[in-house]
Amino acid sequence: MTEAIPFDLPGDDLFGLDNLPYGVFTTSGAPDLHRIGVRFGSHVLDAGAAAEAMGSAHAELLKAPTLNPLMAAGRPTWQAVRADLQNWLGDPGHRATVGGHLVPLADVTLHLPFEVADYVDFYASEHHATNVGKIFRPDGDPLTPNWKHLPIGYHGRSGTVVVSGTPVVRPLGQRKPKDAPAPSFGPSQRLDIEAEVGFVVGTPSAMTTRVGRQDFREHVFGVCLLNDWSARDLQAWEYVPLGPFLGKSFATSVSAWITPLEALEQARTEPPARDVPPLPYLDDSGEKDGLDIRITVTLNGEQVSEPPFSAMYWTAAQQLAHMTVNGASLRTGDLFASGTVSGPEPDQLGCLLELTAGKGPFLSDGDEVVLTAWAPGPNGTRIGLGEVSGTIAAAPAE
Numbered sequence: 001m002t003e004a005i006p007f008d009l010p011g012d013d014l015f016g017l018d019n020l021p022y023g024v025f026t027t028s029g030a031p032d033l034h035r036i037g038v039r040f041g042s043h044v045l046d047a048g049a050a051a052e053a054m055g056s057a058h059a060e061l062l063k064a065p066t067l068n069p070l071m072a073a074g075r076p077t078w079q080a081v082r083a084d085l086q087n088w089l090g091d092p093g094h095r096a097t098v099g100g101h102l103v104p105l106a107d108v109t110l111h112l113p114f115e116v117a118d119y120v121d122f123y124a125s126e127h128h129a130t131n132v133g134k135i136f137r138p139d140g141d142p143l144t145p146n147w148k149h150l151p152i153g154y155h156g157r158s159g160t161v162v163v164s165g166t167p168v169v170r171p172l173g174q175r176k177p178k179d180a181p182a183p184s185f186g187p188s189q190r191l192d193i194e195a196e197v198g199f200v201v202g203t204p205s206a207m208t209t210r211v212g213r214q215d216f217r218e219h220v221f222g223v224c225l226l227n228d229w230s231a232r233d234l235q236a237w238e239y240v241p242l243g244p245f246l247g248k249s250f251a252t253s254v255s256a257w258i259t260p261l262e263a264l265e266q267a268r269t270e271p272p273a274r275d276v277p278p279l280p281y282l283d284d285s286g287e288k289d290g291l292d293i294r295i296t297v298t299l300n301g302e303q304v305s306e307p308p309f310s311a312m313y314w315t316a317a318q319q320l321a322h323m324t325v326n327g328a329s330l331r332t333g334d335l336f337a338s339g340t341v342s343g344p345e346p347d348q349l350g351c352l353l354e355l356t357a358g359k360g361p362f363l364s365d366g367d368e369v370v371l372t373a374w375a376p377g378p379n380g381t382r383i384g385l386g387e388v389s390g391t392i393a394a395a396p397a398e
């Protein structure tokens with residue numbers, strides 16, 4: 001079996017030694033045994049079994065059924081485990097031991113890799129916020145007066161975060177078209193996507209303390225792709241004055257692979273210039289807190305958009321600082337999403353609402369949406385962020 005494993009991956013493989021994202025898998029032979037897997041090329045390393053075989057001090061953490069214990073262990077442990085994995089998979093001397101713990105990707109089922117604690121979604125793309133503001137509030141300023149002073153967000157529903165591949169059932173709810181005299185109840189007719197990047201918190205923080213922007217790397221374990229499914233008709237009728245609620249809480253899909261922040265060092269970039277100076281706790285002048293992640297959105301196999309994450313006005317580090325500036329604590333497993341990623345160009349918009357200027361068409365039953373992404377890695381390599389997919393299933397009976 002060992003001979004069959006392509007340890008020497010081609011240089012353009014999106015899942016080489018510089019990436020090594022984490023997931024949780026089962027096999028058909030052991031469908032109840034959830035195991036931590038590390039993606040390597042088109043294989044998955046059974047990390048717990050490999051750690052045990054290598055006599056690693058981290059074997060217990062890697063034998064857990066979710067990533068939460070590893071995420072809670074903190075950055076020095078994340079770095080030590082990553083160095084071990086790179087050594088085990090990269091040093092030919094370990095191939096005989098490690099090779100037996102590599103499973104073909106095609107033979108595994110991937111699961112939601114961590115237990116989601118709290119879920120927050122931001123609104124950090126100036127392009128998206130301006131476009132959506134014009135559509136939802138045609139008579140006002142597209143950006144609200146607070147927009148350039150703080151990263152706007154709302155608390156979502158963590159229990160409906162699902163892994164890539166989970167069908168998304170069209171939600172029922174109240175809608176009221178502008179000229180209709182009264183609301184009606186039924187399946188959403190304006191079901192949309194939102195292409196986003198999610199950030200997964202590892203190290204918790206205590207209530208009444210603040211996590212500064214500069215401590216981002218101590219707390220955030222990794223990054224996933226995220227689709228914030230949005231029922232625009234439900235949303236437009238419900239959102240005033242408290243913000244998104246049932247129009248977004250029915251399902252949020254995340255990729256099965258969590259890319260460690262460490263793998264995105266090369267992708268760090270300066271965010272766009274801020275034309276309003278942020279308050280000191282959000283000031284990141286000269287810092288490379290942005291990330292050059294290139295997303296592709298496909299609908300039924302056709303590419304519809306390529307949103308550039310580097311265009312985001314507010315960074316994840318600013319979002320973390322803002323989320324805790326009032327003393328709110330962080331928990332292991334907290335997930336915060338960037339907000340819809342839209343760039344300045346017509347083929348860089350992150351939702352159908354913007355791509356169709358509010359007119360639709362929106363999603364039909366049976367439509368499949370897939371987000372993929374990559375980021376620059378060391379020496380011209382690329383770091384794959386996997387994919388998040390979902391197919392729309394018909395609404396339940398009213």
Ligand SMILES: O=C(O)/C=C/C(=O)CC(=O)CC(=O)O
Nearest residue numbers: 122123124132136194339340
């Ligand atoms: O401006 C509004 O009323 C609505 C905004 C959104 O629907 C966007 C949202 O959920 C946040 C984001 O993903 O950017």
Ligand SMILES: [Ca+2]
Nearest residue numbers: 121194228340
């Ligand atoms: Ca969103």
Ligand SMILES: [Mg+2]
Nearest residue numbers: 228229248252
């Ligand atoms: Mg959602």
